[in-house]
Amino acid sequence: MKILVVTEQRQAKWNKASFETLAAAQQIAAETKGTLAAAVIGKGVAALADELAGKKLDEVLLVEHDLLDAYTADGFTQALAQVITSAKPDLVLFPHTYQVRDFAPQLAASLNRGMIGDCVGYRCENGRLVFVRQMFQGKTAADVTFQGAAPWFASFQSGAFRADLVAPHASGKASVSKPSVDLKPEQIRTRPLELFREAKQAVDLTQAPIIVAIGRGIKAPENIPLAEKLAKAIGGEIAASRPICDEGWLPMDRQIGSSGQTVAPKLYLALGISGAIQHVVGMKGSRTVVAVNKDQNAPIFEIADYAIVGDIFEIMPALTEQLEKAKSS
Amino acid sequence: MNIIVCIKQVPAKDAPLQIAGNWIREADIGFEMNEPDSFALEEALRLKEKHGGEVVALSMGPDRVKQTIKEALAKGADRGIHVADDKFFALDPLGSARALAAAIQKEKADLVLTGLQSDDHGFGQTGVLLAGLLNLPHATIIMQIDVQDGKMKLKRELEAGWFQWMECPLPAVLSIQSGINKVRYATLKGIMAAKKKEIAVISRDSLGASGKPTQLIERIYVPQKAKKTEFLTGTPKEAAAKLVEKLKFEARVL
Numbered sequence: 001m002k003i004l005v006v007t008e009q010r011q012a013k014w015n016k017a018s019f020e021t022l023a024a025a026q027q028i029a030a031e032t033k034g035t036l037a038a039a040v041i042g043k044g045v046a047a048l049a050d051e052l053a054g055k056k057l058d059e060v061l062l063v064e065h066d067l068l069d070a071y072t073a074d075g076f077t078q079a080l081a082q083v084i085t086s087a088k089p090d091l092v093l094f095p096h097t098y099q100v101r102d103f104a105p106q107l108a109a110s111l112n113r114g115m116i117g118d119c120v121g122y123r124c125e126n127g128r129l130v131f132v133r134q135m136f137q138g139k140t141a142a143d144v145t146f147q148g149a150a151p152w153f154a155s156f157q158s159g160a161f162r163a164d165l166v167a168p169h170a171s172g173k174a175s176v177s178k179p180s181v182d183l184k185p186e187q188i189r190t191r192p193l194e195l196f197r198e199a200k201q202a203v204d205l206t207q208a209p210i211i212v213a214i215g216r217g218i219k220a221p222e223n224i225p226l227a228e229k230l231a232k233a234i235g236g237e238i239a240a241s242r243p244i245c246d247e248g249w250l251p252m253d254r255q256i257g258s259s260g261q262t263v264a265p266k267l268y269l270a271l272g273i274s275g276a277i278q279h280v281v282g283m284k285g286s287r288t289v290v291a292v293n294k295d296q297n298a299p300i301f302e303i304a305d306y307a308i309v310g311d312i313f314e315i316m317p318a319l320t321e322q323l324e325k326a327k328s329s
Numbered sequence: 330m331n332i333i334v335c336i337k338q339v340p341a342k343d344a345p346l347q348i349a350g351n352w353i354r355e356a357d358i359g360f361e362m363n364e365p366d367s368f369a370l371e372e373a374l375r376l377k378e379k380h381g382g383e384v385v386a387l388s389m390g391p392d393r394v395k396q397t398i399k400e401a402l403a404k405g406a407d408r409g410i411h412v413a414d415d416k417f418f419a420l421d422p423l424g425s426a427r428a429l430a431a432a433i434q435k436e437k438a439d440l441v442l443t444g445l446q447s448d449d450h451g452f453g454q455t456g457v458l459l460a461g462l463l464n465l466p467h468a469t470i471i472m473q474i475d476v477q478d479g480k481m482k483l484k485r486e487l488e489a490g491w492f493q494w495m496e497c498p499l500p501a502v503l504s505i506q507s508g509i510n511k512v513r514y515a516t517l518k519g520i521m522a523a524k525k526k527e528i529a530v531i532s533r534d535s536l537g538a539s540g541k542p543t544q545l546i547e548r549i550y551v552p553q554k555a556k557k558t559e560f561l562t563g564t565p566k567e568a569a570a571k572l573v574e575k576l577k578f579e580a581r582v583l
Contacts, residue, residue, distance in 0.1 A: 010487075015488070073457075073460075073467060073468070074466070077461075098469075098470055099487075101454075101457070101469060105457045105458050105461075106460065106461040109462070113543055114542075114544045115422075115454065116544050117454060134552075135450055135451060135546075137451065138552075140346065140551060140552070141551070142546050142547075142548070142549040143546070143547045144544055144547065145545050145547055147543055147544055148541055189497070189498060190498075191495060193482075193494035195491055195493045196494075204490065205489075259445075259506070259507055266582045267576065287580075287582065289556075301558055305556055306559050306575055306580075307558050307560045307561065308561050308569075308572065309560065310565060311565075314565035315569060317565075318565040318569035319572065319573070321569070322566075322569045323583075326573050
């Protein structure tokens with residue numbers, strides 16, 4: 001099987017979900033005894049292609065064009081359709097990012113193919129690939145297979161695979177080729193304008209090793225300092241489920257979940273969070289999950305490694321105290 | 330400005346799901362408007378209030394989806410289109426989009442809106458696919474729409490707290506981010522007015538928009554619990570002390 005991973009960068013910075021998908025693709029290539037190529041798309045991104053070439057893969061495709069400098073759905077769809085038509089992969093894999101959601105289904109459809117998006121896993125059954133994705137907001141899983149001829153398109157949910165498992169190249173570097181793409185300005189119908197962050201102290205929670213998240217159980221904004229104290233004691237970032245941010249108690253960029261950020265820290269503390277699936281999809285990839293909730297039937301306990309059934313207003317100060325004690329001892 | 334809003338009807342949030350092969354048992358459960366689509370509808374109504382024109386609620390599925398179309402009409406949509414298909418649940422994303430695109434093509438829309446994704450299948454592809462099939466520009470995860478001089482300035486949500494402004498000509502297809510607005514409730518007056526509004530019914534077969542499926546859901550099932558949960562007990566102080574121990578020496582994350 002010939003596999004192509006389409007990586008994602010913005011302003012020459014990786015979207016690290018790219019490497020999770022690369023890890024998945026390396027596994028699939030090994031299981032199907034296939035070949036693996038990875039594409040990087042943009043302008044002035046040769047250094048990223050060089051970095052990719054150090055990974056275990058057969059080829060890097062450096063797809064550059066002036067009109068690919070800033071992302072547009074039209075530019076990326078047309079450029080990648082050309083790359084795929086000439087490289088002829090059987091399987092094209094993407095990280096399931098906001099950008100991929102924006103163009104990849106149309107790219108597949110433009111080649112008269114479908115895309116299985118937002119997969120959380122796969123199985124290789126006698127050479128046949130079965131993709132696993134969630135339905136009913138995570139209440140059920142579904143086995144999905146492609147019908148019809150290759151190329152097949154699929155994307156993997158953030159946190160479904162581990163980026164740190166990407167294998168390096170065995171003997172130096174993979175070759176980098178530069179497929180030419182033909183794009184004209186009039187083919188791009190939308191015009192991207194400035195990028196900006198809304199909050200003053202915008203934080204990238206995806207990079208935080210420890211996250212202390214609060215939910216409806218925090219009850220009132222005046223109680224948030226208790227959680228902030230705990231976050232400080234444990235060396236973590238404060239975050240929240242959607243209702244807290246909708247109320248304006250914490251800025252939107254602190255929100256974890258399907259409409260916020262997707263994180264996979266080494267430690268995630270869920271305080272007074274019931275565990276609605278919209279929240280869980282954003283943090284279930286965390287290495288260790290601690291849940292504190294009054295309701296012993298809260299679904300958050302389903303995915304917790306350590307659980308305390310109790311009042312967060314008692315547990316938070318107690319935990320802060322124990323952490324400070326542990327630090328000083 | 331004439332706007333078509335694509336609205337899906339999905340099982341109610343609290344509906345007990347009973348799996349039946351590659352779908353669920355539909356008998357005895359309630360259905361409701363897909364919540365992400367309600368934000369798209371609200372945005373359409375606000376654009377109409379500002380710029381005039383009409384809002385058309387388009388929904389595909391069995392007869393029960395008329396109830397969801399009526400809800401949209403009660404909130405202020407002017408008319409409805411029901412693409413009737415009893416086997417809608419079995420369509421793949423491209424199959425659904427082909428049928429919806431064929432229905433939209435019969436209309437003169439300046440703007441087609443969809444929600445972010447559905448709460449049942451959750452494919453999240455309809456808007457993007459519609460744009461391709463209708464040969465229109467598109468944008469997704471939209472948090473603000475300003476219409477000026479026949480084009481739109483859009484605020485698009487990116488990941489990790491980033492946003493981007495972009496310009497998009499009309500006509501176009503937009504997928505709306507949940508939370509873009511506060512959704513209105515239908516008023517009694519609206520509910521009464523909806524009774525006089527038209528719902529056109531078109532069978533999906535008559536649209537001639539079928540194609541071979543590109544993917545197949547073979548089965549659905551309850552996912553296995555992956556983790557073993559250890560409950561820590563005692564007074565708050567004891568439980569907290571145990572937790573710090575565990576995090577330090579067992580999980581080794583501190």
